[in-house]
Amino acid sequence: xxxxxxxxxxxxxxxxxxxxxxxxxxxxxxxxxxxxxxxxxxxxxxxxxxxxxxxxxxxxxxxxxxxxxxxxxxxxxxxx
Amino acid sequence: xxxxxxxxxxxxxxxxxxxxxxxxxxxxxxxxxxxxxxxxxxxxxxxxxxxxxxxxxxxxxxxxxxxxxxxxxxxxxxxxxxxxxxxxxxxxxxxxxxxxxxxxxxxxxxxxxxxxxxxxxxxxxxxxxxxxxxxxxxxxxxxxxxxxxxxxxxxxxxxxxxxxxxxxxxxxxxxxxxxxxxxxxxxxxxxxxxxxxxxxxxxxxxxxxxxxxxxxxxxxxxxxxxxxxxxxxxxxxxxxxxxxxxxxxxxxxxxxxxxxxxxxxxxxxxxxxxxxxxxxxxxxxxxxxxxxxxxxxxxxxxxxxxxxxxxxxxxxxxxxxxxxxxxxxxxxxxxxxxxxxxxxxxxxxxxxxxxxxxxxxxxxxxx
Numbered sequence: 515x516x517x518x519x520x521x522x523x524x525x526x527x528x529x530x531x532x533x534x535x536x537x538x539x540x541x542x543x544x545x546x547x548x549x550x551x552x553x554x555x556x557x558x559x560x561x562x563x564x565x566x567x568x569x570x571x572x573x574x575x576x577x578x579x580x581x582x583x584x585x586x587x588x589x590x591x592x593x594x
Numbered sequence: 595x596x597x598x599x600x601x602x603x604x605x606x607x608x609x610x611x612x613x614x615x616x617x618x619x620x621x622x623x624x625x626x627x628x629x630x631x632x633x634x635x636x637x638x639x640x641x642x643x644x645x646x647x648x649x650x651x652x653x654x655x656x657x658x659x660x661x662x663x664x665x666x667x668x669x670x671x672x673x674x675x676x677x678x679x680x681x682x683x684x685x686x687x688x689x690x691x692x693x694x695x696x697x698x699x700x701x702x703x704x705x706x707x708x709x710x711x712x713x714x715x716x717x718x719x720x721x722x723x724x725x726x727x728x729x730x731x732x733x734x735x736x737x738x739x740x741x742x743x744x745x746x747x748x749x750x751x752x753x754x755x756x757x758x759x760x761x762x763x764x765x766x767x768x769x770x771x772x773x774x775x776x777x778x779x780x781x782x783x784x785x786x787x788x789x790x791x792x793x794x795x796x797x798x799x800x801x802x803x804x805x806x807x808x809x810x811x812x813x814x815x816x817x818x819x820x821x822x823x824x825x826x827x828x829x830x831x832x833x834x835x836x837x838x839x840x841x842x843x844x845x846x847x848x849x850x851x852x853x854x855x856x857x858x859x860x861x862x863x864x865x866x867x868x869x870x871x872x873x874x875x876x877x878x879x880x881x882x883x884x885x886x887x888x889x890x891x892x893x894x895x896x897x898x899x900x901x902x903x904x905x906x907x908x909x910x911x912x913x914x915x916x917x918x919x920x921x922x923x924x925x926x927x928x929x930x931x932x933x934x935x936x937x938x939x940x941x942x943x944x945x946x947x948x949x950x951x952x953x954x955x956x957x958x959x960x961x
Contacts, residue, residue: 515765515807515851515867515895516935517825520717523735524781527761533622535803540625542801542839543632549841552877553643557861558651561875561882561903562921564858566655568902573946574663574961575904584686584703585666585947585961 640880648873648883652921658904661917665931666947667959669700671707675953677734678938680768682723685944689730690957691718697732699744702942702949702959709744711751720766724773729790731757731776733764739778741790758788758795765824766809770834777820779806785822787834799832801839808852812859821862823850829864829874843874845881851895852939856920857903863920865894871908873920885918887925896938901945909936909950915960931958 569576573583674694681688687708688700695716699709715736722731724741733739739758742750758764762781770777770787775796779785785799785806804825811820819840823829827850831841848867855862861875861882871885871894885906892911899906899920906920913936915929934953941948947961 515805515825515849516893517805517849520735520763523716524763525735525737526763526782533618536622536625536629538801539803540629540632542842543629543636545838546636546841546879547632549879551639551643551879552875553645554648554875554878554880554882555646555651557875557878557882558646558648558921561648561856561858561861562652562655564856565902565904565921568857569904571945572900572902572904574661574900574941574948575658575902577662583946583961585942585959586662 640878643878644880648921649923652923655921657922658919658926661905661927663917663927663929663948663960665929665958666961667702667705668931669698669702669705669957669959670955671698671700671710672696672955672957674955675934676937676951676955676957677717677719678721678766679940679949679951679957680722681940681942681949682727683725683943684727685942685946687723687727688949688957689721689723689732690951691721691732691734692955693717697721697730697742699730700957702947709750711742711754713740717763720764720778722768722776724769725771726773729773731767731769733758733767733778735763737761737763737780739764739767739776739788741776755793757790757793758786760784760786762805765805765807768809768811770811770820777809777811779809779822779824781805783824783826785809785820785832797834797837799830799837799839801830801832801842802826802828807850808864810853810855810862812855813857814859817859821853821855823853823864825849827866829853829862831876841876841879843879843881845872845874845884846870848893851893852897854898856899857901861903863897863899863906865897865908867893869893869910871897871906871916871918873906883920883923885916885920885923885925890916892935895936896940896950898939898941898948900941900948907939907941907948909939909952911935913952913954915939915948915950929960931960932956 719734760780896909
């Protein structure tokens with residue numbers, strides 16, 4: 515995140531040690547070993563269905579149709 | 595006798611130190627081995643479920659036709675790099691913050707500036723609108739998150755209050771369900787939830803091994819989760835109540851700068867310094883898609899979905915907004931306009947427009 519641009523000005527009190535990090539990582543992996551998972555084909559199907567179902571209300575995909583999009587109209591006159 | 599006793603005791607103290615360090619490094623090694631084994635096992639498990647790629651499942655879908663998305667508004671007023679922006683839930687107002695310490699509230703319809711304040715810090719990396727639209731939160735290199743109630747009667751800077759303090763810079767913030775709770779992410783590798791009224795820390799989230807750069811809360815916020823991502827290249831899913839990390843996702847090869855939930859709340863997209871965007875799914879517990887092109891070499895600093903999730907917008911360091919078909923995993927088109935790096939990108943709450951902030955000091959609205 516363009517850290518090089520601002521790191522000189524960063525003031526940090528404490529950074530986690532190597533020990534802290536490896537402890538957290540291992541603990542995390544232990545928990546994750548027991549997760550229930552779905553197949554990619556299944557979740558893809560659900561993502562597809564969600565997109566198709568909501569296509570009509572997605573103005574950026576389907577255009578404004580009968581709904582109006584205030585941003586697609588000219589800027590309203592500001593008071594002079 | 596006495597001298598030999600003295601010798602042996604001094605020997606003991608000499609030896610005591612190396613032994614504890616040895617034990618420490620042994621333990622460290624043990625943990626590292628265990629982590630390595632768990633990782634292998636997890637990789638195998640996730641690989642088993644990687645049966646059909648999403649692009650193949652999306653083959654039967656119609657290709658997206660031409661989209662009439664153009665630059666509709668340009669918000670000019672910042673004199674420094676714009677680093678962050680957020681939409682108000684009224685789908686009209688926008689708050690933005692910049693490198694020179696300015697925070698501006700805009701009327702997106704008219705492009706008028708409604709409020710402006712100067713923070714006592716440079717690099718205001720984060721800003722957010724409260725759900726009621728009556729308050730904004732912001733912060734950055736001051737390591738703090740401050741809230742400012744918006745009113746036309748008083749000088750609003752007088753009402754500024756500090757809510758959160760991290761031990762390093764605050765990189766991102768968002769209100770959580772109400773004006774009373776705020777979620778922050780920081781360069782100190784933690785995220786935290788704070789009570790806005792009292793400034794009290796409600797919950798702390800430890801688990802990242804590097805700076806946190808981005809957080810997001812699902813739109814249909816019925817669950818009790820949020821996601822965070824950052825310099826450790828991992829995206830973590832958290833249980834808000836327990837403070838525990840429940841899932842972690844890897845794949846990126848460099849810093850993750852931005853993360854956004856899919857409108858279905860079960861998947862999320864990320865953008866990274868490795869020039870790719872990726873789609874991860876919580877139920878599959880793995881990466882589902884990579885959005886990349888050989889010709890794209892620049893970091894992704896902002897991602898967001900259209901209302902149905904079909905389009906994934908990505909703001910790049912090469913000044914362009916990429917419009918990706920999230921299902922077919924191909925780039926549909928490119929939006930040109932910005933004259934410097936894009937730092938942030940957000941779809942409006944009702945999906946009528948996309949807003950991008952840039953180092954060219956402008957904010958642009960595309961619809």
